[in-house]
Amino acid sequence: MRGDADMLRVEQLRIVQGDFALSADFELPRGRRVAVIGPSGAGKSTLLNALGGYIDIASGRIDVDGEDVTAAPPDQRGIAMLFQDGNLFPHMTLAQNVGLGIRPTLKMTEAETAQIRDALHQVGLEDFADRKPGDVSGGQQSRAALARVLVQAKPLLLLDEPFAALGPALRTEMLDLNSQVACDAGATVMVITHTPEDAVRAADDLIFVEAGHVHPPRPVSEMLAHPPEALRAYLGR
Amino acid sequence: MARRTGAVTGPVAAGGVVVLILAALLAVMSRADWPVTLGTADWAVLRFTVWQAFLSAFFSVLFAIPVARALARRRFPGRGALVTLLGAPFILPVIVAVLGILAVFGRAGWVSEVLGMFGVAPLSIYGVQGVVLAHVFFNMPLATRLILQGWQAVPAEQFRLVGQLGLPPPMVFRIVEWPILRQVAPGAFALVFVICLTSFAVALTLGGGPRATTIELAIYQAFRFDFDLGRAAVLSLLQLVVAGGAAVIALWVLPPLALQAGRDRVRRRWDAPAPWVDAAWIGVAAAFLLLPLLAVTISGAIGLWQMPLSVLTAAWTSAWVAAVSTFVLLIMALPISAWLAQARWGGGETLTLLGLAASPLMIGTGWFILIYPFAAPVRFALPVTALVNAMMALPFAVRILLPPMRQVFNNYGRLSAGLGLRGISLWRVVLMPRLRPQIGFAAGLGAAMSVGDLGVVALFADPEVATLPLQMYRLMGSYRTEAASGAALVLVALAFGMFWICDAWGRRHVAG
Numbered sequence: 001m002r003g004d005a006d007m008l009r010v011e012q013l014r015i016v017q018g019d020f021a022l023s024a025d026f027e028l029p030r031g032r033r034v035a036v037i038g039p040s041g042a043g044k045s046t047l048l049n050a051l052g053g054y055i056d057i058a059s060g061r062i063d064v065d066g067e068d069v070t071a072a073p074p075d076q077r078g079i080a081m082l083f084q085d086g087n088l089f090p091h092m093t094l095a096q097n098v099g100l101g102i103r104p105t106l107k108m109t110e111a112e113t114a115q116i117r118d119a120l121h122q123v124g125l126e127d128f129a130d131r132k133p134g135d136v137s138g139g140q141q142s143r144a145a146l147a148r149v150l151v152q153a154k155p156l157l158l159l160d161e162p163f164a165a166l167g168p169a170l171r172t173e174m175l176d177l178n179s180q181v182a183c184d185a186g187a188t189v190m191v192i193t194h195t196p197e198d199a200v201r202a203a204d205d206l207i208f209v210e211a212g213h214v215h216p217p218r219p220v221s222e223m224l225a226h227p228p229e230a231l232r233a234y235l236g237r
Numbered sequence: 238m239a240r241r242t243g244a245v246t247g248p249v250a251a252g253g254v255v256v257l258i259l260a261a262l263l264a265v266m267s268r269a270d271w272p273v274t275l276g277t278a279d280w281a282v283l284r285f286t287v288w289q290a291f292l293s294a295f296f297s298v299l300f301a302i303p304v305a306r307a308l309a310r311r312r313f314p315g316r317g318a319l320v321t322l323l324g325a326p327f328i329l330p331v332i333v334a335v336l337g338i339l340a341v342f343g344r345a346g347w348v349s350e351v352l353g354m355f356g357v358a359p360l361s362i363y364g365v366q367g368v369v370l371a372h373v374f375f376n377m378p379l380a381t382r383l384i385l386q387g388w389q390a391v392p393a394e395q396f397r398l399v400g401q402l403g404l405p406p407p408m409v410f411r412i413v414e415w416p417i418l419r420q421v422a423p424g425a426f427a428l429v430f431v432i433c434l435t436s437f438a439v440a441l442t443l444g445g446g447p448r449a450t451t452i453e454l455a456i457y458q459a460f461r462f463d464f465d466l467g468r469a470a471v472l473s474l475l476q477l478v479v480a481g482g483a484a485v486i487a488l489w490v491l492p493p494l495a496l497q498a499g500r501d502r503v504r505r506r507w508d509a510p511a512p513w514v515d516a517a518w519i520g521v522a523a524a525f526l527l528l529p530l531l532a533v534t535i536s537g538a539i540g541l542w543q544m545p546l547s548v549l550t551a552a553w554t555s556a557w558v559a560a561v562s563t564f565v566l567l568i569m570a571l572p573i574s575a576w577l578a579q580a581r582w583g584g585g586e587t588l589t590l591l592g593l594a595a596s597p598l599m600i601g602t603g604w605f606i607l608i609y610p611f612a613a614p615v616r617f618a619l620p621v622t623a624l625v626n627a628m629m630a631l632p633f634a635v636r637i638l639l640p641p642m643r644q645v646f647n648n649y650g651r652l653s654a655g656l657g658l659r660g661i662s663l664w665r666v667v668l669m670p671r672l673r674p675q676i677g678f679a680a681g682l683g684a685a686m687s688v689g690d691l692g693v694v695a696l697f698a699d700p701e702v703a704t705l706p707l708q709m710y711r712l713m714g715s716y717r718t719e720a721a722s723g724a725a726l727v728l729v730a731l732a733f734g735m736f737w738i739c740d741a742w743g744r745r746h747v748a749g
Contacts, residue, residue: 049651052655053654054651054654054655072655073654074651074654074655074658075654075655075656075657076657079655081651081654083651083652086648086649086651086652089649089652089667089670090665091669091670091671092666092670100656100658100666101656104656104657104658104662104666105662105665106666124517143738150667152656
């Protein structure tokens with residue numbers, strides 16, 4: 001960790017995909033939880049995938065925890081990311097899936113095995129360690145993915161609507177669990193969401209993405225109380 | 238972004254294959270007399286090669302259409318078994334099928350015997366008719382599966398609509414079946430045509446003579462009988478131009494090749510007429526495929542006790558050649574598939590079909606020429622056979638592995654990258670477990686194709702060294718038909734056994 005620097009600094013970022021272009025320039029202070037909101041097709045997922053290193057950027061610079069990671073591979077950017085689906089390997093047990101967050105060879109020391117057990121315990125899955133994803137519920141799959149994020153221990157966590165397929169109650173529960181996990185780990189969180197209620201519940205700040213433009217984060221309450229024109233249109237007010 | 242898995246090993250493996258073929262080609266070219274001229278005999282060989290391939294493709298597709306139509310619109314007990322049987326020629330050794338075809342359609346075969354009862358002269362099978370018959374035996378099932386696959390892709394709604402309107406079968410053919418057939422049949426024809434252009438074992442056993450020699454067989458004869466490396470070289474170049482050219486043309490019309498198609502659901506159809514025509518076609522097709530196998534089984538059961546010990550030695554040789562070949566196949570196919578699966582350009586499958594046109598005897602001849610100055614090529618007979626067999630199975634293996642590989646990268650590529658899984662870890666943790674069924678299937682296919690192959694080994698081998706198909710061919714050549722049948726039974730057991738072991742390995746613990 002490097003003292004007072006912002007956790008994430010995005011400078012003059014530009015992504016071009018065919019006709020679509022996205023630009024962003026913002027900072028994220030350490031330990032904040034940020035909801036990313038905006039119409040579908042506006043570029044929310046594109047933004048997160050670019051930060052995660054999964055798609056090429058046209059220009060700009062990305063700093064995570066004070067370090068330039070613009071050209072770093074996805075696993076060396078200090079970022080853990082949960083996708084809409086495919087967060088677990090179906091042929092491995094939940095414990096093995098969590099273990100991948102510690103080391104990709106899966107040869108664990110005793111201490112690491114204990115660490116996996118703790119992580120599963122923390123998300124309430126201690127009894128499901130040897131099950132495979134196909135044998136547990138959607139909510140339990142999400143918990144296992146969170147347990148892996150926990151052992152990955154990255155300072156920045158990106159969530160691309162991983163809980164979208166869950167029912168409202170379960171989604172709220174998972175968002176709370178996520179906040180708690182992030183808080184315990186001291187991680188900074190960016191989470192894509194569709195509803196202002198989720199934003200209020202799970203975030204301190206709000207980033208509004210609209211037609212390829214990323215508005216810098218502002219406190220959720222302030223944004224929702226005095227929404228800019230485009231956000232007002234999106235929220236239907 | 239990080240370097241992709243297979244980004245180095247894939248091109249290296251593919252480059253290795255290209256180098257092996259190019260080295261053979263250059264060696265062959267160095268031996269040819271320039272400028273290359275074709276004699277009368279060469280033109281005759283060329284004419285026959287193209288003509289028999291045309292006839293084989295024509296009759297295979299013609300026969301396949303009514304059979305596929307019957308299978309597409311009928312549900313009957315044993316349908317699944319029959320569709321599975323249509324896949325069997327892929328792993329059935331050519332020489333075994335030839336033996337069975339001889340037992341049924343040969344001069345002293347079952348059909349001739351029945352004809353004899355009515356005072357009709359026995360059939361004469363050697364020559365173009367025998368070559369085409371054997372090719373139809375192997376390729377009619379392939380064509381049937383391709384066409385069946387096309388018709389099964391017709392949405393069920395279309396047939397519901399047809400049923401609701403009460404359209405008669407000719408109208409159904411015109412508005413539903415014909416448009417699909419028009420797309421699929423030319424591709425099936427082209428595929429069979431290309432496969433038959435490089436036919437060797439069938440021509441060796443059922444053809445021969447000035448009027449029934451394929452280019453591939455002529456290479457063998459120039460080599461074995463005259464040891465005329467110059468002529469073998471010229472013929473190899475001819476083979477390359479003909480088969481390669483045909484394959485390039487065929488690429489435009491080829492349908493996607495799914496090896497396990499047609500086994501799933503049968504559409505409920507309301508338009509099928511009285512079943513006797515379909516039943517007849519299915520009966521004829523089943524008899525055509527099953528009778529030769531039955532004949533081999535019967536005479537093989539008797540012949541098992543008359544087999545010389547050399548058969549068992551040869552079986553052992555074949556088994557390990559196939560094992561080495563399968564290993565080499567996977568070493569090449571896995572990285573190439575991983576590489577192609579992540580490439581932005583999606584033409585990988587298409588390119589692999591060029592491999593179908595590669596001539597094993599051309600490659601064999603080339604490597605013989607390369608090895609000859611330094612060592613006795615006989616000593617390399619088995620390694621070269623294993624290598625060439627692996628290369629022949631490569632197009633099929635890549636074709637099997639590529640689509641699921643692409644899907645794994647689509648579904649789990651980001652997750653793997655985020656976790657730092659790359660190289661060996663990615664193979665071990667993600668790719669191997671996810672692709673296990675396809676790897677097993679491809680390995681089984683490669684093993685069976687290798688164990689049953691009668692090609693390069695005939696070029697190199699001396700009396701001391703033999704694979705089982707070659708040993709069987711020698712027994713047939715010395716008119717020990719029953720011993721040959723016994724060997725055939727062992728060979729079939731070996732081919733299907735190796736296929737089954739690999740395929741069963743792949744299907745065990747299928748990932749959730």
